[in-house]
Amino acid sequence: EMMLEPLLLRFVDLAREITNAQYGALGIVADDDRLEQFITSGITEEERAAIGAPPAGSGLLGVIIRQGASLRLRDISKDSRSAGFPPNHPHMKTLLGVPVVYKDKIVGRLYLSEKQGGEEFTSEDEEMVRLFAAQAAASIENARLLERSQDLAILEERERIGMDLHDGVIQSLYGVGLNLEDCADVVDEDPDFVRQRLDKAVNDLNQVIKDIRSYIFHLRPAAFDARDLGQALFDLAREVRVNSLIEVNLDVAEAGVRELPPDLSENLFHIAQEALANVAKHSRASQAWTRLQIADGVVQLTVRDNGRGFNTSRPGGIGHRGLGNIADRARALGGTYEVTSSVGGGTSITVAVPLEGAYAHA
Numbered sequence: 001e002m003m004l005e006p007l008l009l010r011f012v013d014l015a016r017e018i019t020n021a022q023y024g025a026l027g028i029v030a031d032d033d034r035l036e037q038f039i040t041s042g043i044t045e046e047e048r049a050a051i052g053a054p055p056a057g058s059g060l061l062g063v064i065i066r067q068g069a070s071l072r073l074r075d076i077s078k079d080s081r082s083a084g085f086p087p088n089h090p091h092m093k094t095l096l097g098v099p100v101v102y103k104d105k106i107v108g109r110l111y112l113s114e115k116q117g118g119e120e121f122t123s124e125d126e127e128m129v130r131l132f133a134a135q136a137a138a139s140i141e142n143a144r145l146l147e148r149s150q151d152l153a154i155l156e157e158r159e160r161i162g163m164d165l166h167d168g169v170i171q172s173l174y175g176v177g178l179n180l181e182d183c184a185d186v187v188d189e190d191p192d193f194v195r196q197r198l199d200k201a202v203n204d205l206n207q208v209i210k211d212i213r214s215y216i217f218h219l220r221p222a223a224f225d226a227r228d229l230g231q232a233l234f235d236l237a238r239e240v241r242v243n244s245l246i247e248v249n250l251d252v253a254e255a256g257v258r259e260l261p262p263d264l265s266e267n268l269f270h271i272a273q274e275a276l277a278n279v280a281k282h283s284r285a286s287q288a289w290t291r292l293q294i295a296d297g298v299v300q301l302t303v304r305d306n307g308r309g310f311n312t313s314r315p316g317g318i319g320h321r322g323l324g325n326i327a328d329r330a331r332a333l334g335g336t337y338e339v340t341s342s343v344g345g346g347t348s349i350t351v352a353v354p355l356e357g358a359y360a361h362a
């Protein structure tokens with residue numbers, strides 16, 4: 001469910017926006033009626049942690065989650081089904097709850113609370129959110145299907161990699177081991193023999209390294225066509241748009257892009273890919289901009305978003321190598337990498353590579 005979460009969050013954010021609600025939440029139920037996910041918007045992570053477990057079962061939200069009707073309340077506490085708020089829960093009075101329905105099946109419910117100015121939610125709010133929920137249900141279902149098929153593809157790929165490694169690399173290394181095994185026994189009597197064996201072992205190991213390199217190289221998805229970076233960025237923007245509901249604007253230079261050297265194009269593509277993955281995963285932005293321009297012998301790629309930003313002085317930590325990889329790629333290309341971000345003020349990543357030097361005569 002990792003990839004789905006930003007999409008759901010975006011969906012709740014938008015619903016809050018169109019109804020002017022201070023708080024929003026989305027409960028998704030699994031086929032066995034378990035509350036699978038409870039996404040909240042309008043409270044901080046700390047506030048959410050202080051409230052504790054999401055509403056399952058007994059209270060108002062638990063009871064109505066599977067019901068088909070919309071619910072509009074002037075005062076939550078006056079509803080007979082209300083079990084009261086847990087401690088540390090922000091005060092909420094007005095409520096709009098709308099089922100999220102996909103193909104006649106209720107997959108969850110969207111809740112909005114505290115319309116601005118203490119007003120009640122209107123029937124227009126209800127209507128809009130219902131329409132919106134239907135669209136969102138379709139994208140949730142799509143994302144689920146996609147995720148499931150990707151999970152399957154990943155499993156198959158793992159299986160294949162495991163078998164390839166076993167049949168190839170491990171067999172070769174086993175052979176090298178055998179070759180060396182009896183060397184220790186004869187090292188005093190027959191040093192020439194041992195010398196030959198060691199030479200052979202070194203050669204064999206070098207061959208194994210080459211094999212692994214080439215294997216890793218061919219593991220990379222071949223879908224990217226280095227001759228058409230513009231098209232690749234276009235496809236990438238579309239994919240991110242569909243998977244995150246973030247509006248990704250694309251601005252690619254008219255001239256010169258097709259003439260960029262293939263490996264430069266490929267690196268720029270991977271940089272854009274990582275930067276946009278971060279936008280989708282971390283930013284909570286509504287819009288992003290991808291810009292590729294060539295001016296004064298410098299090709300410049302910028303990925304910017306209007307999301308929540310982050311503190312760039314804190315290192316990403318183990319397992320967070322995305323930005324580090326972008327920086328490494330930029331350096332390897334003889335270019336520069338710059339990230340600017342402020343908490344609440346969006347993020348911008350720019351990589352600039354001079355076309356002189358290594359790429360002068362491409």
Ligand SMILES: Nc1ncnc2c1ncn2[C@@H]1O[C@H](COP(=O)(O)OP(=O)(O)O)[C@@H](O)[C@H]1O
Nearest residue numbers: 278279282283309310316320321322323324347
């Ligand atoms: N566009 C962005 N908006 C908000 N935060 C971001 C953005 N890009 C990166 N970050 C923050 O920087 C951290 C490091 O990013 P990265 O190196 O790509 O690692 P990862 O994506 O695996 O967490 C992220 O965990 C996130 O907190």
Ligand SMILES: [Mg+2]
Nearest residue numbers: 277278322323
């Ligand atoms: Mg990342």
